[in-house]
Amino acid sequence: MDFAYQLFITKQYASITPQAISVWCRKQGHETFYATYYGRGRPHRLLPTDLDVVFISCYTQVSHLAYALAKLYRRAGVRTVIGGPHAKAFPVDCLRFFDLVVRECDPELVADILSGQFDPGTVISAGRPFDDVPTVEERMPEIRASAFFWGRKPLLLSAVPMLASMGCPYRCDFCIDWNSTYRPLPADRLEADLRYLARHLPNRLIVFHDPNFAVKFDQVFETLEAQPPGERPPYIIESSLTVLRGDRPRRLKETNCAMVAPGVESWTDYSNKAGVGRTGGTAKVERVAAHFAQLAENVPYLQANFMFGLDTDQGDEPVELTKRFMDLAPFAYPTINIPVPFGGTPLHDELTATGRILATMPFNFYYAPYLVTTIKHYDPITYYGKLIELYTHAASPAMLRRRLRTTSNRVIGYVHRARTAGFRSDIASFRRILGMLRSDPQFLAFHEGRTATLPEFYRRVNERMLGRYAELLTPTDRTPDLSPAEPPPHRLGKTGQR
Template identity: 80%
Template sequence: MRVGILDLLGPPARRPVDLGYQTLITKQYASITPQAVSVWCRRRGHETFYATYYGVGRLHRMLPADLDVVFISCYTQVSHLAYAVAKIYRAAGARTVIGGPHARAFPVDCLRFFDLVVRECDPELIEDVVTGQHDPGAVISSAQPFDDVPTVEERMPEIRASAFFWRRRRFPLTAVPMLASTGCPYKCDFCIDWNSTYRQLPADRLRSDLDYLCDHLPGTLVVFHDANFAVKFDEVFQTLEGQPRGRRPPYIIESSLTVLRGERPRRLKDTNCAMVAPGVESWTDYSNKAGVGRAGGVDKVDKVAEHFAQLAENVPYLQANFMFGLDTDEGDAPVELTKRFMDKAPFAFPTINIPVPFGGTPLHDRLAADGRILAAMPFSFYYAPHLVTTIKNYDPVGYYQRLIDLYSHAASPAMLRRRLRTTTHRAIAAVHRARTASFRADVRSFERIVGMLRSDPRFLAFHEGRSTTLPQYYRGLAERMLGRYAELLSEAERTPDLSPADAPPHRSRS
C-alpha cells in the first residue's frame, strides 16, 4: 500500500517574522507518534511517505496525490487545515485517518471530514487501518497507548525529513524527539492526559537511543516529549548518567517541581540538561505538582521561587508555566502573585496560558454543563490570545486588562534587563530578547481585543455568552488563517461539533 503520514505543526506563515520563526523553531516540534506510524508501516512492507508542515510551503503537495491511505496528526489550532487537506485526499480516493491531540479531544467533529478517527494506536491497529479492517465512520483505539517506540535509528528517515535543514544537514537548532515514558500520574482537569496511565518505557531502549545519538549525531539537542519527565527519577537518571560525561547530549524536559527536589537539580546539571519547564499552573490550586504541600498565596510564591532559584544554579534555561482564568482565580491577587514570582525569579521565563476547554477533559465537561463554552468559535482560535469561554470571576474586558498587566510586567524593559543579567549565555540572552518581543506583540493583540470589546456591542455580547453569532472579526481572521484552503471549508463546517462521543470507541482486534 502507498501510505502517507502528515504531521501538522503550525498555521501558514503570513508575515516575514512568522516565516523565520516557523522555519527555525516550529519545524522542530515534530511529534513521535506520526514517526512511529511511518516506521510501523515500513516494517510491514508498505511504501511510506512522511512529511511535516510547519507553515511553509504548499500543504497539499507535501505528500503524493495518489495515496491509498493518509494519516494526519494535528493540534486543535490547525485542525481546519487538516480538514481541508482531508477533503482533497478523499476526493482523490484515499482513505483518510486522523490522530493526535485534536482527534483525542474532538473525535465527533473529526468524523465529519475523516473516514477514521484514532485515539490510541499500536502497530497492530495501524496495520488493520491500512488493510481496511475498519468501516468508515468509526472512532477506533488500541487497548492501551503503545510502548513500541521505534528507535532513533529506525526513525532517522523521519528525523531527517522533519528536523534537518538545507540538503538534509543538521543546524544548531536541530532537535531529536524522544520518549522515556508515556502518560502522566497527575490529574490536572485541563489536560488531555488527565486520565492517562503512566508507564515507564524500558531503560535499555533509552540507553540504545542515547548510544546511537552519541555515535552518529554527537551534540544534537534531545527533546523529551514525556508529559512529566523522570517520575521514576533514579531509574531514568541511572541511564542518563551511564553515558560518559563528554558524550552526554543536551536535552530539554517538562517535569514537575515535586520530581525535581532535593539533590536532583545537581543531577540535571551533571547530565547536561539545557532546559526545564515545570508547570506551576496556579497559586491556589495544583499544589501537588509544586511540592509545597498546602501552601498557597504569597507563601507558595516564595517557596516556588526559591525552588526555581535552586534549579537556575544547575540548568541554563527555565520556563515557568501558568494558567490564568481558572475558576479559582478572582480579583487582582493572581496577577499580583505572578508578578511577585517574576520579580523574585527573573531567570525563569513565564508562560501565561488562557484556559482552553479541550474535549474529554473535566474542564470541558464542567464548562459545557454550565453553558460557558463559546460554541460558535472555530477551533482555529483555541489558543492565546483568544478567549473561547466565559471566565467565572471576570468580565471579558477585566480579564484582558489583567492579561495586559501580566504581559506588560513580563515584557518591561526593566524585567528584560534583569533577565539578561542572570545569564552569560549569548543564545539564552537572544531567546530572552525574542520572547520579550513576542510578549509585547501579545500585549498589542490584547489591547486590540479590548478595544473591540469596548466599541462593538455585538463583539462584547458574543464574549459574554449573550449571543451565538460569530463576530465578523473572527470570520475574517479564520479566512486569512486558512489562506488558499479557505474555499474548501464552509462557515458551517468551521463551526465545531462539540458533541461527546456517543459510545465507547471501537477496539482493535489486538
C-alpha cells in the same frame, strides 16, 4: 521574523507518534511517505497525490487545515485517517471530514487500518497507548525530514524528539493527559538511543516529549548518568517541581540538561505538582521561587508555566502573585496560558455543563490570544485588562534587563530578547481585542455568552488563516460539533486488550 520562527522553532514541533506510524508501515512492507508542515508553502504538495491511505495528525489550532486537506484527499479517492491531540479531543467533529478517527494506536491497529478492517465513519482505538516506541535509528528518515534542512543537514536548533515514559500521574483537569497512566519505557531502549546519538549525531539537542519527565527519577537518571560525560547530549524536559527536589537539580546539571519547564499552573491550586503541600498564596510564591533559584544554579534555561482564568482565580491576587514571582525569579521565563476547553477533559465537561464554552467559535481560535470560554470571576473586559497587566510586567524593559543580568550565555540572552518581543506582540493582540470589547456591543455580547453569532472579526481572521484552502470549508464546516463521543471499539492484541 515570522519565517525565522517557523523555520527554527515551529519546525521542531514534530511529534513522535506520526513518526512511529511511518516506521510501522515501512516495517509491514508498505511504501511510506512522511512530511511535516510548519507554516511554509502548500501542505498538499508535501505528499504524493496517488496515495492509498493518508494519516494526518494535528493539534486543535490547525485542525481546519487538516480538514481541508482531508477533503482534497477524499476527492482523489484516498482513505483518510486522523489521529493526534485534536482527534483525541474532538473525534465527533473529525468524523465530518475523515474516514477513520483514531483515539489511541499501536502497530496492530495500524495494520488493521491498512488491511481495511474498519468501515468509514468510525472512531477506533487501541486498548491503551503504545509502549513500543521505535528507536531513533528506526526513525531517522522521519527525523531528517522533520528537523533537518531540506532533509539533509541539521539546523542550528535541530532537535531529536524522544520519550522516556508515557502518561502522567497527575490529574490536572485542563490537560488531555489527565486520565492517562504513567508508564516508564524500557531503560535499554533509552540507552540504545543515547548510544546511537553519541555516534551519529553528537551533541545534538534532545527534546523529551514526556508529559512529565522522570517521575521514576532514579531509573531514568541512572541511564543518563551511565553515558560517558563527554557523550551526554543537551536535553530539554517538562517536569513537575515535586519531582525535581533534593539533590536532583545537581543531577540535571551533571547529565547536561539545557532547559526545564515546570508547571506551576496556579497559586491556589495544583500545589501537589509544585511540591508545597497545601500551601497557597504568598507563601507558595516564596517557596516556588526558591525552588526555581535552586534549579537556576544547575540548568541554563528555565520556563515557568502558568494558567490564568481558572475558576479558582479571582480579583487582583493571581496577577499580583505572578508578578511577585517574576520579580523573585527573573531567570525563569513565564508562560501565561489562557484556559482552553479541550474535549475529553474535566474542564471541558464542567464548562459544557454550565454553558460557558463559546460553541460557535472555530477551532482555529483555541489558543492565545483568543478566549473561547466565559471566565467565572472576570468579565471579558476585566480579563483582557489583567492579561495586559501580566504581560506588560513580564515584557518591561526593566524586567528584560534583570533577565539578561542573570545569564552570561549569549544564546540565552538572544532567547530572552526574542521572547520579550513575542510578549510585546501578544500585548498588541490583547489590546486590539480589548478595544473591540469596549467599542463593539455585539463583540462583547458574544464573549459574554449572550449571543452565538460569530463576530465578523473572527470570520475574517479565519479566512486569512486558511488562505488558499478557505474555499474548501463552508461556514458550517468551520462551526465545531462539540458532541461527546461514544467509547470507541478496542482491538484485542496478542497479550490481551490493547
